[in-house]
Amino acid sequence: xxxxxxxxxxxxxxxxxxxxxxxxxxxxxxxxxxxxxxxxxxxxxxxxxxxxxxxxxxxxxxxxxxxxxxxxxxxxxxxxxxxxxxxxxxxxxxxxxxxxxxxxxxxxxxxxxxxxxxxxxxxxxxxxxxxxxxxxxxxxxxxxxxxxxxxxxxxxxxxxxxxxxxxxxxxxxxxxxxxxxxxxxxxxxxxxxxxxxxxxxxxxxxxxxxxxxxxxxxxxxxxxxxxxxxxxxxxxxxxxxxxxxxxxxxxxxxxxxxxxxxxxxxxxxxxxxxxxxxxxxxxxxxxxxxxxxxxxxxxxxxxxxxxxxxxxxxxxxxxxxxxxxxxxxxxxxxxxxxxxxxxxxxxxxxxxxxxxxxxxxxxxxxxxxxxxxxxxxxxxxx
Amino acid sequence: xxxxxxxxxxxxxxxxxxxxxxxxxxxxxxxxxxxxxxxxxxxxxxxxxxxxxxxxxxxxxxxxxxxxxxxxxxxxxxxxxxxxxxxxxxxxxxxxxxxxxxxxxxxxxxxxxxxxxxxxxxxxxxxxxxxxxxxxxxxxxxxxxxxxxxxxxxxxxxxxxxxxxxxxxxxxxxxxxxxxxxxxxxxxxxxxxxxxxxxxxxxxxxxxxxxxxxxxxxxxxxxxxxxxxxxxxxxxxxxxxxxxxxxxxxxxxxxxxxxxxxxxxxxxxxxxxxxxxxxxxxxxxxxxxxxxxxxx
Numbered sequence: 043x044x045x046x047x048x049x050x051x052x053x054x055x056x057x058x059x060x061x062x063x064x065x066x067x068x069x070x071x072x073x074x075x076x077x078x079x080x081x082x083x084x085x086x087x088x089x090x091x092x093x094x095x096x097x098x099x100x101x102x103x104x105x106x107x108x109x110x111x112x113x114x115x116x117x118x119x120x121x122x123x124x125x126x127x128x129x130x131x132x133x134x135x136x137x138x139x140x141x142x143x144x145x146x147x148x149x150x151x152x153x154x155x156x157x158x159x160x161x162x163x164x165x166x167x168x169x170x171x172x173x174x175x176x177x178x179x180x181x182x183x184x185x186x187x188x189x190x191x192x193x194x195x196x197x198x199x200x201x202x203x204x205x206x207x208x209x210x211x212x213x214x215x216x217x218x219x220x221x222x223x224x225x226x227x228x229x230x231x232x233x234x235x236x237x238x239x240x241x242x243x244x245x246x247x248x249x250x251x252x253x254x255x256x257x258x259x260x261x262x263x264x265x266x267x268x269x270x271x272x273x274x275x276x277x278x279x280x281x282x283x284x285x286x287x288x289x290x291x292x293x294x295x296x297x298x299x300x301x302x303x304x305x306x307x308x309x310x311x312x313x314x315x316x317x318x319x320x321x322x323x324x325x326x327x328x329x330x331x332x333x334x335x336x337x338x339x340x341x342x343x344x345x346x347x348x349x350x351x352x353x354x355x356x357x358x359x360x361x362x363x364x365x366x367x368x369x370x371x372x373x374x375x376x377x378x379x380x381x382x383x384x385x386x387x388x389x390x391x392x393x394x395x396x397x398x399x400x401x402x403x404x405x406x407x408x409x410x411x412x413x414x415x416x417x418x419x420x421x422x423x424x
Numbered sequence: 425x426x427x428x429x430x431x432x433x434x435x436x437x438x439x440x441x442x443x444x445x446x447x448x449x450x451x452x453x454x455x456x457x458x459x460x461x462x463x464x465x466x467x468x469x470x471x472x473x474x475x476x477x478x479x480x481x482x483x484x485x486x487x488x489x490x491x492x493x494x495x496x497x498x499x500x501x502x503x504x505x506x507x508x509x510x511x512x513x514x515x516x517x518x519x520x521x522x523x524x525x526x527x528x529x530x531x532x533x534x535x536x537x538x539x540x541x542x543x544x545x546x547x548x549x550x551x552x553x554x555x556x557x558x559x560x561x562x563x564x565x566x567x568x569x570x571x572x573x574x575x576x577x578x579x580x581x582x583x584x585x586x587x588x589x590x591x592x593x594x595x596x597x598x599x600x601x602x603x604x605x606x607x608x609x610x611x612x613x614x615x616x617x618x619x620x621x622x623x624x625x626x627x628x629x630x631x632x633x634x635x636x637x638x639x640x641x642x643x644x645x646x647x648x649x650x651x652x653x654x655x656x657x658x659x660x661x662x663x664x665x666x667x668x669x670x671x672x673x674x675x676x677x678x679x680x681x682x683x684x685x686x687x688x689x690x691x692x693x694x695x696x697x698x699x700x701x702x703x704x705x706x707x708x709x710x711x712x713x714x715x716x717x718x719x720x
Binding site for chain 2: 148150151153154155184185186223226228253254255256258259287289297298299300301302304305307308309310311312317320353354355356384385386408409410
């Protein structure tokens with residue numbers, strides 16, 4: 043679960059990481075009211091989950107009520123790489139002496155947590171990483187030991203953080219590590235972490251990705267469920283508990299297991315089609331799951347045919363076939379359907395499907411043949 | 425021969441109750457021929473469920489039955505401590521199929537094992553398990569889709585594509601020594617490299633089928649290992665060529681992994697290591713069939 047900047051800052055605040063005071067606003071009026079309350083200058087920042095918003099005009103400084111109104115009006119509704127700005131974060135502007143970079147994430151290769159710190163933070167950090175990797179100090183943290191203050195202080199000096207900012211940055215790193223571990227984040231990132239002329243260190247931005255698997259022990263995450271980010275198909279799928287990702291193609295995909303669902307998308311593309319979605323109905327593939335999946339696919343107007351790809355393992359072929367037949371009785375599907383059923387008792391399953399076959403419900407024995415058929419029924423490759 | 429599990433494997437199922445997932449799959453595994461010797465559950469100590477004696481702890485189960493392998497299918501909140509309990513009791517091979525364990529718990533238990541129990545192997549979490557066809561099956565793989573006798577070893581991150589691969593080889597009459605589902609979680613207990621290394625040492629395994637998917641850089645690391653250490657032919661398939669680039673993990677993700685992680689990068693790395701890279705599971709099974717038939 044990705045958080046917006048303002049949510050990330052709220053999360054940081056729980057762990058005592060200093061940020062600029064501010065509030066959200068959804069309208070120009072609200073934005074002006076917040077700006078008046080905090081006093082000028084204020085920074086008005088688009089709340090979108092995509093990088094490059096500064097360069098796109100999504101971050102502006104306002105020195106007066108008029109400027110606040112003007113910038114808020116310009117930023118609200120702005121399209122930043124396909125993300126429409128619906129919400130603003132308005133905070134007291136900070137004077138900046140230095141911009142640093144700090145983050146924690148999992149280094150999957152090392153199986154250890156990784157802290158990265160740089161004295162050269164700011165919008166070009168990825169370029170710094172490419173051109174001068176030595177400018178980013180790295181520290182692997184073994185989760186059994188955790189990170190000590192001495193570890194953090196050592197990294198701060200290795201990164202070449204300015205002398206009088208070191209205590210402040212060390213303190214932020216300790217708090218950020220707690221936020222990462224106790225807060226069950228997959229990623230916490232501050233860019234820039236600023237050092238002000240009055241010698242304060244604080245987070246000017248916040249990027250936080252939470253680990254969905256840890257939701258059960260974080261009731262405080264409830265307001266972070268940013269459902270408005272999903273399109274209507276993804277929202278419906280989420281309500282029904284399906285693993286769904288909307289794509290732009292014309293062949294609807296239903297498969298059991300994430301790997302097989304990805305494989306199915308790959309094969310459809312290999313034969314000249316294009317997948318409308320990724321949909322994993324889970325291992326069992328029973329009638330309820332299948333009916334739910336078909337309902338979600340039905341809401342996608344771009345779908346011209348549906349490819350159901352099920353591998354029967356513990357759930358045997360005849361059970362899967364009966365589930366499909368029952369689901370089709372419950373949901374009316376305008377698009378032709380191609381079913382490929384394989385695995386345990388596939389022959390029995392195919393025999394059941396055979397009884398229900400028609401011009402718009404056909405089955406094929408292999409993934410490739412089924413994919414070709416699905417593309418053909420959708421009007422051919424394009 | 426086979427790797428990891430065989431006729432000598434004695435399984436203790438952790439967290440057994442009449443309605444538990446562990447018992448459901450454990451009974452299926454036993455019906456396949458797996459030697460299930462014990463279950464644990466402190467609240468059911470002394471009971472016998474489906475002819476399986478239940479002990480309070482793994483340590484007691486080992487004492488009474490000589491169990492040498494544990495099977496864990498308990499909920500995510502309980503799984504990390506179950507893994508630690510098995511390791512502390514002296515179990516050297518643990519299979520955990522539990523899905524949705526928080527990454528922090530997974531990283532902690534992985535590093536605890538690495539430090540304190542270096543000769544204990546964990547398979548998973550979030551994996552289908554391990555099957556040495558005809559000898560032992562632990563986990564959720566349907567035993568009848570596999571065929572014993574070798575010569576192919578399979579290692580997979582994905583579950584259903586693993587089944588698909590087993591099944592396609594079986595359909596073509598190509599047997600398997602062992603199939604290992606290592607799971608797709610961020611911190612898997614066992615890596616591709618661990619399995620490739622074991623297959624390389626196993627005399628009956630003559631070729632290896634590797635099934636990867638997008639994300640992480642395990643496949644890239646496996647490619648380096650194959651180039652340097654593996655003498656047996658390897659066929660690979662990577663799921664997710666058409667998957668849209670996932671959400672980027674801030675700058676940190678890009679800085680850590682660079683261009684690694686995409687299916688294309690993985691396929692290129694494997695091809696450069698001399699691996700036969702297939703575009704879909706059927707093609708992979710065909711390529712493997714050709715290699716095996718060319719051997720005899």
